[in-house]
Amino acid sequence: MDPTADTDVADEELVRRYQATGSRPHLDALLERHIGRVRSLAYGMVLNHSDADDLTQEVFLRVTKSLAQFKGDSKFSTWLYRVTVNTSTRFLERRGKLAAEIDRRAPEPLERETQGPECRMLSGETAQAVADALATLTPALRAAMVLVVLDGVSVDEAAEVESCTASTIYWRIHEGRKILRQRLAGYLTP
Amino acid sequence: MNEHDEKKIDRLLCDWSAGERADLQHLHRLAERIKSAIDAQVAPDSQYGPLVAPTPTVNAGWRTPLVCFSLGVAATVLVTGLGIAWFVAREKPIALPEPAETTTFAQIDTGQIHNRATLFRELNEFYAGNLAWMAEVDGRVVLRVDSAKIGSPSSPIQTNDARERSVTVRVVVIARAAGDQRWQTLWKADVISENDQFVQIGPSDGAKRDLSLWAHLLPDGSVAVDTSISLEAGNQESYSGVQRPSVPERILTRKSGNIEYRVFQTVAVLPEKVG
Numbered sequence: 001m002d003p004t005a006d007t008d009v010a011d012e013e014l015v016r017r018y019q020a021t022g023s024r025p026h027l028d029a030l031l032e033r034h035i036g037r038v039r040s041l042a043y044g045m046v047l048n049h050s051d052a053d054d055l056t057q058e059v060f061l062r063v064t065k066s067l068a069q070f071k072g073d074s075k076f077s078t079w080l081y082r083v084t085v086n087t088s089t090r091f092l093e094r095r096g097k098l099a100a101e102i103d104r105r106a107p108e109p110l111e112r113e114t115q116g117p118e119c120r121m122l123s124g125e126t127a128q129a130v131a132d133a134l135a136t137l138t139p140a141l142r143a144a145m146v147l148v149v150l151d152g153v154s155v156d157e158a159a160e161v162e163s164c165t166a167s168t169i170y171w172r173i174h175e176g177r178k179i180l181r182q183r184l185a186g187y188l189t190p
Numbered sequence: 191m192n193e194h195d196e197k198k199i200d201r202l203l204c205d206w207s208a209g210e211r212a213d214l215q216h217l218h219r220l221a222e223r224i225k226s227a228i229d230a231q232v233a234p235d236s237q238y239g240p241l242v243a244p245t246p247t248v249n250a251g252w253r254t255p256l257v258c259f260s261l262g263v264a265a266t267v268l269v270t271g272l273g274i275a276w277f278v279a280r281e282k283p284i285a286l287p288e289p290a291e292t293t294t295f296a297q298i299d300t301g302q303i304h305n306r307a308t309l310f311r312e313l314n315e316f317y318a319g320n321l322a323w324m325a326e327v328d329g330r331v332v333l334r335v336d337s338a339k340i341g342s343p344s345s346p347i348q349t350n351d352a353r354e355r356s357v358t359v360r361v362v363v364i365a366r367a368a369g370d371q372r373w374q375t376l377w378k379a380d381v382i383s384e385n386d387q388f389v390q391i392g393p394s395d396g397a398k399r400d401l402s403l404w405a406h407l408l409p410d411g412s413v414a415v416d417t418s419i420s421l422e423a424g425n426q427e428s429y430s431g432v433q434r435p436s437v438p439e440r441i442l443t444r445k446s447g448n449i450e451y452r453v454f455q456t457v458a459v460l461p462e463k464v465g
Contacts, residue, residue, distance in 0.1 A: 035221050061227055150207045
């Protein structure tokens with residue numbers, strides 16, 4: 001049976017089965033379920049498509065290595081996001097990008113997913129301005145914004161991911177919005 | 191920042207994120223690449239066996255001596271631990287908190303909170319609901335009446351109730367000279383404002399120092415505060431953080447020349463709605 005087809009099986013059950021049997025299809029199912037969000041989160045953090053792909057791979061390799069030790073103290077997705085945020089932050093530190101500008105190479109053209117009616121495509125200039133503004137946020141503020149505002153993770157789960165209190169997440173979101181509003185004042189629709 | 195602004199920011203981010211999202215083909219190719227990398231990482235034999243080692247079984251004949259041994263080790267550890275704790279307790283001098291850490295001078299008690307709520311509500315009524323904030327500083331009372339109050343109090347992460355609440359903030363600066371054990375209260379300001387209101391006090395208000403602060407009530411009852419204060423002329427110090435109501439906190443410590451400064455701040459939420 002292809003475990004990826006069984007969407008009713010909880011992540012934690014797939015983890016348990018993988019721990020018990022070492023069977024790859026269970027691991028692949030987890031990968032295919034979460035690759036989109038992990039990559040999206042990584043991209044929100046590092047703002048470069050190629051780096052986001054590499055980080056997504058690094059995250060899943062780390063997770064595969066550590067899966068035997070996963071005890072289910074938190075949700076699998078929470079743990080996965082924590083690994084993603086930590087891996088991305090370490091990457092930023094390695095590259096010395098914390099306080100400096102994000103090294104944004106020429107934006108790679110990426111095939112776009114068909115958008116829902118609620119989202120409109122931004123012009124290249126606006127998209128660049130948003131990325132530039134996000135790049136000015138510290139990794140902690142950026143992670144809070146990406147997790148809660150963009151990925152729709154609850155404040156409580158984001159607090160668990162970031163190992164801080166919900167108040168701190170609220171505060172980071174507020175600060176992030178404040179900075180972005182200043183930087184993007186010219187791009188906000190009246 | 192008002193709710194409308196926040197929605198606009200979130201909308202812009204949502205549009206940006208949707209445009210940057212990798213499509214399904216890209217994710218499929220990436221997934222295949224990751225699977226290959228996992229293949230290279232995972233040892234062949236681990237693919238066909240459990241990853242979690244089974245619980246080791248202990249031969250019954252060994253069990254009793256093993257338990258006795260474990261209890262013996264535990265007892266030894268306990269006795270050693272108690273001995274170390276006793277030694278440390280005897281040898282380590284008891285650290286007395288410095289006078290500055292006695293934060294009672296920065297506290298706002300329940301009676302004061304109630305009085306401030308009443309005072310602010312009544313003055314606000316007197317000024318037809320246009321009282322933005324009031325402060326007592328350097329023996330003067332400063333009122334700011336503004337028909338177009340700065341900073342509209344609204345946010346998607348706060349409740350309607352929070353928007354109608356007011357807060358009071360006490361800022362106390364203490365200082366001591368090098369070699370002096372005694373701290374002296376140098377300056378104190380008491381501010382009452384609506385939630386989310388930007389407050390700015392300076393020499394033009396008769397204050398000896400520049401102080402600006404902004405308090406934002408969070409849904410869990412804690413308060414986010416931005417404070418900026420001049421400890422010396424031309425030297426503005428800032429603090430940003432989340433505080434629990436009615437709990438004084440040391441927010442800044444600075445040393446300038448032979449003067450050491452500490453700034454304490456207490457924030458409290460006023461209980462009644464300001465009409």
